Amino acid sequence: MVTAEEFVEKINAGEKIEANNDMSEEYRTALTNLLLQQADSELAGAYGYIPWIEKAPDIHEKVLVAQIVKDEIRHAYAMFNLLAELGMDVESYIKQHDYHFRMPSGQELTSERLTQDKRVNIFYYPIESWTDFILFNFLMDRGAGHQLEDTLESSYAPWMRGLKSIFKEEMMHVVHGDTWFKRLAASPDTKVELQEGLNKWYPRVMNIFGRPNAPGCQTYVKLGLKKRDNHVVRMEYRQEVEEKVLAAGLTMPEWIPYYEQKN
Ligand SMILES: [Fe+2]
Ligand SMILES: [Fe+2]
Numbered sequence: 001m002v003t004a005e006e007f008v009e010k011i012n013a014g015e016k017i018e019a020n021n022d023m024s025e026e027y028r029t030a031l032t033n034l035l036l037q038q039a040d041s042e043l044a045g046a047y048g049y050i051p052w053i054e055k056a057p058d059i060h061e062k063v064l065v066a067q068i069v070k071d072e073i074r075h076a077y078a079m080f081n082l083l084a085e086l087g088m089d090v091e092s093y094i095k096q097h098d099y100h101f102r103m104p105s106g107q108e109l110t111s112e113r114l115t116q117d118k119r120v121n122i123f124y125y126p127i128e129s130w131t132d133f134i135l136f137n138f139l140m141d142r143g144a145g146h147q148l149e150d151t152l153e154s155s156y157a158p159w160m161r162g163l164k165s166i167f168k169e170e171m172m173h174v175v176h177g178d179t180w181f182k183r184l185a186a187s188p189d190t191k192v193e194l195q196e197g198l199n200k201w202y203p204r205v206m207n208i209f210g211r212p213n214a215p216g217c218q219t220y221v222k223l224g225l226k227k228r229d230n231h232v233v234r235m236e237y238r239q240e241v242e243e244k245v246l247a248a249g250l251t252m253p254e255w256i257p258y259y260e261q262k263n
Helices: 004-012 025-049 051-055 059-085 090-095 130-153 157-186 188-209 215-222 230-247
Strands: none
Touching: 004 025, 025 051, 025 059, 025 130, 025 215, 051 059, 051 130, 059 090, 059 157, 130 157, 130 188, 130 230, 157 188, 188 230
């Protein structure tokens, strides 16, 4: 068994890791955690979107939402296949979890966990209107895109390869969000609801990035599974959202870092 130090040296030398390579325990644990986070998020995300195939405003949009659902299920499948390659019994894992679970409307979370699966906790919030659905594409798919950017250069080669097409599809979801965001902002009938939705969803998405200088993130960076600190990614994301929000004539919502709030 390779030691943790020897393994980090390999990563630092630019070596890519394959599923059948010897891995340090530290690497296997960190990798499994990140893969599970993405797999569970993709599946829970898809389940949250399914009702919006039926509720989409017109037949063209029903096709687009169905396509997005298919993309997310395929992303989950691709991620679970990577976990199966690492020896996980994927089918029994999926059966143990309730990916439909959503918390009641009107509640807010910071970093709490509500289920045993490893979904990003934005997927605990219910999508209750077409505006919510659009804001999910506009804010959350964009946030996921920023987070996954590092994975395009991951030390784990099978993930890096699999992520290329996933990343392209996530960018298509962002384009869907951007198109509708501009449309809803341009109409006086929908502009107020869009601003209210933005005020609700933006802080929630800002919370998904994790604390600055978190030790867990530093371990991922050391192992080549991430490149940047959580907060660096968050600030890049924030700037991109701000440009779009101001260009659409809306106001940037406030976000108070939960890790600085005093109880
Ligand atoms: Fe996805
Ligand atoms: Fe997506």
